Amino acid sequence: MPNHSYHQDPSLNEIAAIATLHCLSGCAIGEVAGMVIGTALGWSNTETIVLAVLLAFFSGYALTMLPILRGGYPLRAAMKIALAADTASITIMEIVDNLVMLMVPGAMAAPLDSWLFWSSLFAALIIAGIAAFPLNRWLIARGRGHALANCHH
Numbered sequence: 001m002p003n004h005s006y007h008q009d010p011s012l013n014e015i016a017a018i019a020t021l022h023c024l025s026g027c028a029i030g031e032v033a034g035m036v037i038g039t040a041l042g043w044s045n046t047e048t049i050v051l052a053v054l055l056a057f058f059s060g061y062a063l064t065m066l067p068i069l070r071g072g073y074p075l076r077a078a079m080k081i082a083l084a085a086d087t088a089s090i091t092i093m094e095i096v097d098n099l100v101m102l103m104v105p106g107a108m109a110a111p112l113d114s115w116l117f118w119s120s121l122f123a124a125l126i127i128a129g130i131a132a133f134p135l136n137r138w139l140i141a142r143g144r145g146h147a148l149a150n151c152h153h
Helices: 012-040 045-070 075-103 115-141 146-150
Strands: none
Touching: 012 045, 012 075, 012 115, 012 146, 045 075, 075 115, 075 146, 115 146
């Protein structure tokens, strides 16, 4: 019978997957909010995407900053850590997510109560997370990206 009482450090892939999911969570909060608001207000694709991107960066950074602030770091330091940890990942996710939304015929014009809107947005976010994983893995392996935030939690 194997002895499971020892602690095994997570692999680089596991760390990168957790970091990507964390980043995707923050990004998705803002992205969904922006898409819903822009669609509900009947804004153009450009206006909706700009709002979604701004909110995705805001919520992504905020999600990273919260535990750092709770750890006693000042706001300015927490902001610097979040910017260094998340900018590349959120940028990749936002580019991919919004390109997918634009490529799905009718997704950006679909009403909020439609299957097309929500399934397209869900698929776009999943694809964006998959696209960001290799970047996050590469950054973490070099002590950058989410590795910077994790050492401050």
